[in-house]
Amino acid sequence: MKTYKYKIYNQSNTIRIGNLLDDMWQVHEYFHKWQDQRYKDGLSYANYAAMCQHVKDLKRSTHPHWQSLPSQAIQAELERIDNAYQRFFKKLGGKPHIKPRHKFKSVTLKQTGYKLTNNRITLTFRKSDKGKWRFDKVPYTFHKHRQWHGSISRITIKRDTCGNYWLCITTSYTDFRPLPATGKSVGADFGMKDAYLTLSTGEKIQHRQPLKQSLDKLRSLNKELSRKMKGSNRWWWCVRQLARLYRKIANQRNDFHWQLASKLCKKFDTIVLETLNLEGMKRLWGRKVSDLAFYQFVEILKYKCQKHKRLFKQVGQWTATTKPCSDCGYHNETLTLKDRQWRCPACGSHHDRDINAAINILRAGIAVP
């Protein structure tokens, strides 16, 4: 499965998507409350089919205006609620709860209710016309920066905190474009201090730390926000500005990660990483770990390796990588976090802490079948 994301241009009728989302939120709210009430009344849980039936009854009796909503979207929403409850019953997740309206962000359509032609999507709304429901087709243009491949399994329309709308097209396509073999392997060591990634070839890659770069701006915007009256126009402007800045930071980080993963895949056949203890690191370093986003990078690299037919390996968390000398194997037990450079007492070779670790990781990774 692959998802393509396109931005829907702002046009006079994009507000209708927003209204649709808000209306769908009402369905969401109604059914959570309904299930709660059923539980309080001592009734059993109503499954997906029962909820569908209930929607039908509601449309006929108290909620005729729900007929204006695309039925596929309602079904998808009921499926989501049902999934959440099923997970809850299996003790996989917490109790499902009602989202606040502004956090209700997406609506999914499976086969019907939309039509895609070139860079236009036509959504089918319904409107009441002299007591009768008629279809109302509204075309939207999106920025089609690339062609999607494969058959479309569903589309999702999203609203982000900045007030923009996005079209996500999920297809059955698996991207597989093997790159020519280079015959090289690399081990990489994540670092907090000197470099983001140290390769066993001796190369050090720095992280731009977008959150750190924008920290001053974030602080001043947050201060500005606190001075405004909550709910006023200026306050909302500030909220949007903050959301835009956060989106920019996330984009910068994403861009860096994808480019780095691409670069590594082009150069090397086998890539070995260590398994990270992220919880422990977060406790030690705090915000910086979140900014560097190691986990996200590992996920991206895994995907890239699969796409380009590269071998991806991870050595276990308890493999000794820092202390052994990469030339003779002598365990230097006196090494502390402060020592960035050290000389091996057994063979006398000079080591950079991170490069030595990267070489050890590569060796451990190759030894694993």
Ligand SMILES: [Zn+2]
């Ligand atoms: Zn040595």
